[in-house]
Amino acid sequence: MIIDIFLPLSLIFIMFTLGLGLTSKDFTNLFQNPKAFYIGIINQMIILPIVAFIIIMLMGITKEIAVGIMILASCPGGVTSNIITKLAKGDTALSISYTAVISLLTILTLPMVTILSMKHFMGTEAPPLNLLSLGLTMFFVTAIPVAVGLIVRAKNKDLADNFEITATKISTILFVIIILGALASEWQTFIDNLSQIGPAIILLIISMLIIGYKTSNWVKMNDRQSVTVAIESGIQNGTVGITIGNIIINPETGLSILSIPSGVYGILMYFVCLPFVFWYVKNKNI
Numbered sequence: 001m002i003i004d005i006f007l008p009l010s011l012i013f014i015m016f017t018l019g020l021g022l023t024s025k026d027f028t029n030l031f032q033n034p035k036a037f038y039i040g041i042i043n044q045m046i047i048l049p050i051v052a053f054i055i056i057m058l059m060g061i062t063k064e065i066a067v068g069i070m071i072l073a074s075c076p077g078g079v080t081s082n083i084i085t086k087l088a089k090g091d092t093a094l095s096i097s098y099t100a101v102i103s104l105l106t107i108l109t110l111p112m113v114t115i116l117s118m119k120h121f122m123g124t125e126a127p128p129l130n131l132l133s134l135g136l137t138m139f140f141v142t143a144i145p146v147a148v149g150l151i152v153r154a155k156n157k158d159l160a161d162n163f164e165i166t167a168t169k170i171s172t173i174l175f176v177i178i179i180l181g182a183l184a185s186e187w188q189t190f191i192d193n194l195s196q197i198g199p200a201i202i203l204l205i206i207s208m209l210i211i212g213y214k215t216s217n218w219v220k221m222n223d224r225q226s227v228t229v230a231i232e233s234g235i236q237n238g239t240v241g242i243t244i245g246n247i248i249i250n251p252e253t254g255l256s257i258l259s260i261p262s263g264v265y266g267i268l269m270y271f272v273c274l275p276f277v278f279w280y281v282k283n284k285n286i
Contacts, residue, residue, distance in 0.1 A: 010174040011243045012145045015103075017167040018079055019149020020160050022100050029097040036229070039219055040098050043212050043233040045105060049073045049113055051207050055200050056121075063122055064249070065193050068261035069200060070117035071241050074110040075262070076103040076142075078237035079171065080269075088277040090228035098232045103146060107138045110244065118248075127249060137247060142240065178239055179266035197264050205265075205272040209234040227280055235273060238266035 031037060052073035056066045077099045085095035111134040118126040153160035212233030216226035241262030249256040 007178065007243050007246055008141050010178055011141050011239050013167070014078070014171045014174060014239055015142050015145035016149045017164065017171045018099065018103070019146035020153055020164045020167060021079070021082075022096065022146065022150055023153060024150070026093075026097045026100045027104075029093060033094075035219055036094060036221060036225055037101075039216055039221065040094075040229050040232060041102070041105075043208070043215060043229060044077070044098070044102055045109055047211060047215075048208055048233060048236075051211070052204055055203055055207070059196055059200050061196050061200060063125070064257040065197060065261060066121040067114070067117045068241070068245055068258040069197075069204070070121075071110070071114055071244055071258060072201075072236055072238065072262045072265055073204070074106060074113040075236040075238070075240040075244075076106045077232050077235055078239070079168065080237075081232050081235040084235060084273055084277060085228050085231050087274075088227050088231060088280055089224065090231060091224045092228075094225060094228045095232060098228075100146075102232075103142060103237075106240075107135060107143055110138060110240075111135045114244065114248070129248060134244075134247075138244070141243065175239055175266070178242055179263050193260065194264070197261055198268065201261065201265050201268050202272055205234045205269055209273070209276050230276075231273065234276075235269055236262075236265065238262040238269070241265070 049070065052069055055061075056069055061069065077095075079099075082092060082095045082099060086092050111131050114134065115129055115131055118129060149160075152163075209230045212230035213226050216229040221229065239262075242259040245258030245260075245262060246256040249258050
């Protein structure tokens with residue numbers, strides 16, 4: 001019962017914090033740069049789920065864990081991708097714009113990918129799931145809080161600036177609690193599947209970092225934009241994945257098995273992405 005309340009409220013606060021850092025301009029910037037817009041959207045919303053599906057099939061991952069990875073691969077980026085982009089000396093404005101636009105688009109795409117994945121990997125064992133219901137849930141726990149954050153900034157920029165610092169710290173603490181809680185509540189399942197989940201998640205992150213960077217280079221985007229696309233392609237909002245997984249399969253105790261891949265991802269992404277950032281900064285002599 002506590003988890004059922006804490007998890008959605010935590011995600012709502014995290015998305016509100018994201019909205020506090022956005023302006024309406026962040027949603028229109030991408031459209032003024034069509035090349036950056038299309039390559040980022042294609043990488044994160046089309047190539048990422050396809051790569052995840054290929055990795056799942058190659059590694060023989062099945063049922064709930066496979067669905068959990070597909071949910072993760074359908075999640076938007078988050079504040080973490082913006083921070084890591086800044087560390088990499090990438091195009092932070094572009095990163096924020098990606099996060100803003102894709103957070104809205106996934107309201108439609110995540111429910112569709114989730115339902116298709118459940119039918120493919122779980123078959124008759126899949127719990128009943130309504131596309132409209134899941135889409136509305138996504139809307140209320142992601143889009144509405146972001147919109148409220150946007151409105152607060154538009155109405156009172158000073159208040160937004162001052163509170164954003166505190167809100168970001170609280171969001172970070174909530175993120176850590178959610179990740180650790182997801183793993184601890186299904187610890188035995190986590191241990192039993194770690195040999196598959198760990199390599200699959202690491203391979204997914206590395207693949208998307210490389211694909212994101214290379215595809216951006218191919219279309220002649222500059223280095224700052226290319227590393228931004230790479231990071232946005234490789235980093236997803238694990239909190240969304242954990243929350244959606246728990247909404248779909250809500251156990252009497254603990255968190256859903258569907259949430260485990262997102263929980264593992266929340267830890268492993270730092271061990272993969274930060275070395276990539278250090279390599280990039282050193283290699284480019286930034």
